[in-house]
Amino acid sequence: MTKPSTISAKALARSYRTERTLTTVTGLLAVAIAAVVLVAGAGWLGEFRARRPVLDPLVLDWLGGLPPWLARGGAIAAGVLLAVLGLWWLARSLRPERRPDLELDHTDGRTLTVTASALAGAVRADAEGVAGVVKARVRSVGDAAEPALRLRLWLREGSDLRQVWHELDTRVLARARDTLGVAVLPAAVRFELGSAQRRRVR
Incomplete structure (x- = not known):
């Protein structure tokens, strides 16, 4: 059974719960990445780690050792996935509110x-x-x-x-x-x- 407060919320305003959840998760992920970079740059993970470049040479060497088709395919797949997610998010945010029969x-x-x-x-x-x-x-x-x-x-x-x-x-x-x-x-x-x-x- 749906709680009365949940039912009444539909009458008060359109729900943007999904959009707010995605925005919150994206913001928290960005804050977490920034915090890790800040901690590493401040030397809390060791002086050696703080002096290394942001793009670790070991990671770059590993990526360079991959077959070209695999790297290109992964980049294309990630781009298509992000584009589809962005279009879905935009369509969901702009769609008219339902008026049920x-x-x-x-x-x-x-x-x-x-x-x-x-x-x-x-x-x-x-x-x-x-x-x-x-x-x-x-x-x-x-x-x-x-x-x-x-x-x-x-x-x-x-x-x-x-x-x-x-x-x-x-x-x-x-x-x-x-x-x-x-x-x-x-x-x-x-x-x-x-x-x-x-x-x-x-």
């Missing part, structure tokens, strides 16, 4: 699917009917097994925030849960409070 009926011979745009449109219409809400923007996020909603509401000046939240929770979100047949429907709500109307000074 929900299948409400799995009976053989018939299907009932609610599209993400239809769900967002229905919730948006209900939210805009709440007293004090001027405009609403709704997005369906998560996946088909664990859907979530992300709402952004613009409120009229002087609106009662508690009343708006109460009506949103007991009417709008409750109707969405009943329609989808789910007991839990995580939702992240962001309120934009209207500013006072500007008056022209004469």
Whole structure:
């Protein structure tokens, strides 16, 4: 079972866990290499090691003794691997966030699917009917097994925030849960409070 905090996180913002993990691992690897070079250069591994060049002659001799095709093949394979990894990382970071369609009926011979745009449109219409809400923007996020909603509401000046939240929770979100047949429907709500109307000074 997925923890409620994990489910709710899908509604709050898009997850960049994989990108952050790869960035962290790459940064730690770079720090570790720099630390080893610093320790060797400071002479902590011995004066002989500190005086030797960064590219150890023994390593260069070993590489020079390898067949040319093996060295070239290894360099090409490493370059292709890094290029594929970089393109995959770029595509993953730039791809649009998923907006799942929900299948409400799995009976053989018939299907009932609610599209993400239809769900967002229905919730948006209900939210805009709440007293004090001027405009609403709704997005369906998560996946088909664990859907979530992300709402952004613009409120009229002087609106009662508690009343708006109460009506949103007991009417709008409750109707969405009943329609989808789910007991839990995580939702992240962001309120934009209207500013006072500007008056022209004469």
